[in-house]
Amino acid sequence: MINIKEIIQNNQIESLALQGTFGIEKEGIRVIGQKLALTDHPALLGDRAYHPYIQTDFSEAQLELVTPPQSSLEEAFSWLQALNDVVQRSVQEEEYIWPFSMPAILPEPEDIPIIRVKDQKEVQYREKLADKYGKKKQLISGIHYNFAFSDLFIKRIYENQTVFSSFQEVKDELHLKMARNFLRYQWILTYLYGASPYADTSFYRKDELNTSIADPMRSVRNSAYGYHNTNDITVHYDSLEDYVEDIERFVADGILSEEREFYGAARIRGKGKEISFLNKTGVEYVEFRPFDLNPFDELGITKKQAEFIHLFFVLMIWLEDTKGKEQILEGTRKNERTAAESPFDQSEFYEEGLTLLETMQEMASHLKLDREQQKSIEEAIDAFNDPSKTLAAQLAEQIDSSEQYLAFGEMLGRQYKRQSFDKPYLTRGFEEMEMSTQLLIFDALQKGLKIEILDKQDQFLKLQYRDHEEYVKNGNMTAQDTYISHWIMENKTVTKKILKSKGFNIPEGEEFQSVDEAMAAFELFKNQEIVVKPKSTNYGLGISVFKQAPKAEDFKEALDIAFKEDQSVLVEEYAAGTEYRFFVLNGEVKAVLLRVPANVKGDGRQTVEELIDQKNADPLRGRHHRAPLEKIQKGNIEKLMLKEQNYTLDSVPNDGEIVYLRENSNISTGGDSIDFTDKMHDSYKKLASEMAEQIKVKVTGIDLIIPDYTKESTEREPGYTVIEANFNPAMHMHTYVSQGKGRRLTIEILKMLFPELY
Secondary structure, three states, X not given: OOXXXXXXXXXXXXXXXXXXXXXXXXXXEEEEOOEEOOOOOOHHHOOOOOOOOEEEOOEOOEEEEEOOOEOOHHHHHHHHHHHHHHHHHHOOOOEEEOOOOXXXXXXXXXXXXXXXXXXXHHHHHXXXXXXXXXXXXXXXXXXXXXXXXXXXXXXXXXXXXOOOOOHHHHHHHHHHHHHHHHHHHOHHHHHHHOOEOOOOHHHOOHHHOOHHHHOOOOEOOOOOOOOOOOOOOOOOOOOHHHHHHHHHHHHHOOOOOOHHHOOOOEEEEOOOOOOOHHHXXXXXXXXXXXXXXXXXXXXXXXXXXXXXXXXXXXXXXXOOOOOOHHHHHHHHHHHHHHHHOOXXXXXXXXXXXXXXXXXHHHHHHHOOOOHHHXXXXXXXXXXXXXXHHOHHHHHHHHOOOHHHHHHHHHHHHHHHHHHHHOOXXXXXXXXXXXXXXXXXXXXXXXXXXXXEEEEOOOOEEEEEEOOEEEEEEOOOEEOOOOHHHHHHHHOHHHHHHHHHHOOOOOOOEEEEOOHHHXXXXXXXXXXXXXXXXXXXOOOOOOOEEEOOOOOHHHHHHHHHHHHOOOOOEEEEEOOOXXXXXXXXXXXXXXXXXXXXXXXXXXXXXXXXXXXHHHHHOOOOEEOOOOOOEEOOOOOHHHHHHHHHOOOOOOOOOXXXXXXXXXXXXXXXXXXXXXXXXXXXXXXXXXXXXHHHHHOOOOEEEEEEEEOOOOOOOOOOOOOOEEEEEEOOOOOHHHHOOOEOOOOOHHHHHHHHHOHHHO
């Protein structure tokens, strides 16, 4: 037997003991009002036969969210948050996800819909479960917490022991020990986090009803009323061979219909689906299953709760071992008795629980845990001394009957659904990423694509459906476009030369490599309207527009601004008209947007600066592409624009007067967005598509200046001037517009990459 505690202390690997792989599975039923939804699995969620993250459990109404394995709890919770939002926004409008483990009002058993799938083996398996356990118990939901210690930690344990001869043997034993001790002491977590004090009367059979059921308990789900294997099923965890042999024997004897019918509170998981693979490849992780949904949190579990449970897992290998079926049976008995206790009563096993938590404090000291982690243990001890601080007691304080249970559940469930719609342009969990990438992640999750975040900062994703893989950067930069096409669009001089050679109408201009060189040529521009802009920048950065001939000092300031963004600057003739963005994808214009330059509307009372602050308070406005509209800045470009209009930030515009802060109309510099896709004359859409074809690009944003969008453009009378072609054109500004119909372009990207899904 390995002394894990001693190896950790003697080899200074305390930090490694806390590393691991984390995953969370959350079950929940769809309800309408306070009743089980009898509708089909949401059609928006793709093909559930292949969906890696959103699945259906026993009933058609029972969803299961499965995060991919992550190297930190923070990352696992990011995924869980994103999956939660996808589900909440994909269920029917009148539906929401029930926040309790115990179900809402259930119909008669024959009316509870078993999963509706083509695979009849799946249906038949669930029909057997329904016959054996009853349909109502199948609708009990919860949290499954998947965990494995890191390979590096296991490697260090292996190197400092002499009992086992291979790395995998150490890995197996470490996780088996964690599972054994967990089964013995799981009741402590049920005491702390049991959160199903009631069940609706429709859950029980009429002949079971009595006064004791009407009283709250810590966890109906973990009690005798919950969903468990029959009492004749107890599995050995002393060795991997024992575990596999016991389950296979129960299946062979017909006690279990399949291996997956074993519902132990700790299930050993390997690389293959069949349990026999465990003997070949060993343990990969352990799935811990006894956790009630925490109805006080929209995810069913708080990060603080998950962190404490993680420390509990570490404690399980720190403690002395508890081998033998007797220990498992004792742990099961104590868990069931704890679940049935009144939430306001002190634990029947108070002394044992307190002793274990004090040992946990000692471990925290040895592992040099931070103050927050130590505080969580102190709070658990407080809850043992004062049961009113447990989750079950907090719930029972607010619910004193099954009727209130239903009302409280509906209130919370509807609240959590509203929260998922508060900022529908964000994919919560990945809010730090650029917004178009967030939208693509949401759509990919909804459709059932497997996603790997390769680099959050660089917005780099890997998408996969079966064996088909695609890489995407910044939401729309894909292998569909060539490397050279991006360089063409980045270099505005090259773009202009190519388009001019193909007969398209472009503005004339000059390129300069320094401020001095450009100032020396000022005589060429001093009597005309011009645009000064960086040669290769996107997002409208560094652009100054002069609708009146510029003064030398203003021209120089515009050059200084532009040279901050690039080593080369273009000075072009100003094209009169209105600028429109044409989003071209795969040879077709998918959206047209009128972008109104950053502006404020005077009220005769407030200064320009105050009006900017007021407009920036709009929740649709944010920074760095994390909202559909960008906040208006108060920098040098804006001040220069105000100066052109004889204004400063302290000026007070007249009531109704529009004051512009930018000449360029980019949303990324504070502009407003108006959808013009259906209004725009088709001739301009055709031109934009042809331009994209000439520069050999699949995804681009073509900017055209058009004086009259209703008038057809012809060869003799071209009604446009092409300003530029943009690689990585922002998509979010088309999705959530100030006026008009939003266009979900991220779905169009997925259709291009994975046509087999549509």
